[in-house]
Amino acid sequence: MILTQNLCKRYGRMAAVQDMNLSIAPGTVFGLVGENGAGKTTALSMLATLSTPTSGRAYIQGFEVTREPRAVRRCIGYMPDAFGVYDDLTVMEYLRFFADCYRVDRRLVKARADDLLERVRLTDKRDTYVNALSRGMQQRLEIARCLMHDPAVLILDEPSSGLDPKSRLEMRTVLHGLRDMGKTVLISTHILNELAEVADEVGILRRGELVAVAAVQVMVQHSSAYRTIRIDGRFEPGELERVLAADRHVVDVHAADAGWNVLYAGTLAQQADLLTTLVQHGMAITQFSEQPTDIEQLFLRLSAIQEGM
Structure with a gap:
């Protein structure tokens, strides 16, 4: 060893x-x-x-x-x-x-x-x-x-x-x-x-x-259960983060280029519900699409969650 x-x-x-x-x-x-x-x-x-x-x-x-x-x-x-x-x-x-x-x-x-x-x-x-x-x-x-x-x-x-x-x-x-x-x-x-x-x-x-x-x-196992959603659009500063914080399936949110990457643990139907919620809050969403999950970011995020338990 x-x-x-x-x-x-x-x-x-x-x-x-x-x-x-x-x-x-x-x-x-x-x-x-x-x-x-x-x-x-x-x-x-x-x-x-x-x-x-x-x-x-x-x-x-x-x-x-x-x-x-x-x-x-x-x-x-x-x-x-x-x-x-x-x-x-x-x-x-x-x-x-x-x-x-x-x-x-x-x-x-x-x-x-x-x-x-x-x-x-x-x-x-x-x-x-x-x-x-x-x-x-x-x-x-x-x-x-x-x-x-x-x-x-x-x-x-x-x-x-x-x-x-x-x-x-x-x-x-x-x-x-x-x-x-x-x-x-x-x-x-x-x-x-x-x-x-x-x-x-x-x-x-x-x-x-x-x-x-x-x-x-x-x-x-986690990489198949978690998805990364790319969100672009026009919204007031902090507004997107507030809505995402209310969704229990959102694991992590970070800025990427001109938009946001959201690590999401929900189903496709729950993703659709999230998009509906964003639109109902008056946000002009120009992109809402699933992206390949960065396994290193997932690794670090899940490790941080486990340490906090």
Whole structure:
């Protein structure tokens, strides 16, 4: 498992990670979401023993990252957000090299490499030079490399970064396979929607702080129950908000461009009733339409509601 207790990393007065408290159970795929600069890479580098925390503690499989770094490295596979490859090695040689680095029993290397190449869909590239692979193939090869010493925990920093849509789908399939292997996986990304199909839990990191954590299954259930309604029109300041506040199905209201986005928990019939009410109050409604729900905004809003209960 992965556990952090008030984990902090400061650079002078700037806190890259602030009081992070995280608990990831064995076999869980956990997604850490945040915009660029939110502190994701810093958090993952501390867990991978590449950066020393300013304060707080972090444990992986029971080993503390600052006091027992060698033990931590033996039980993790770490894929950074940027990596280099060796130009003069084939795919199979590349995997053998890292197996030797981790002192994997040489009797196991070929069978394990063959199995992993099949899992990441690179079996037909075993004799191809690594630098001749596409970026998507190199990303998948990196996951195979992380697994060569059979670690219990994988830490993947933006594994889908820079990939085209087809390569993203292939990477998603690979990530699904990690769950089937029973691995504990921590994935960082700046796009929450990417994790909806592969993660069990998701946490949002903002300005170094973990602001919300929830189970993906709960979010998916809520996303089908909540709708986002776009409302444009001409009305007096504050008038729309007053009417919406009286509707118990309105979960959240926020301004967007020249109109308003309303997170709504009612049925289509109740939406129609809301539109009728707005018109009866003399509002000139020019748009009242359902929009795709921003899952990140829904996530944060529902988390805030649950905290207030």
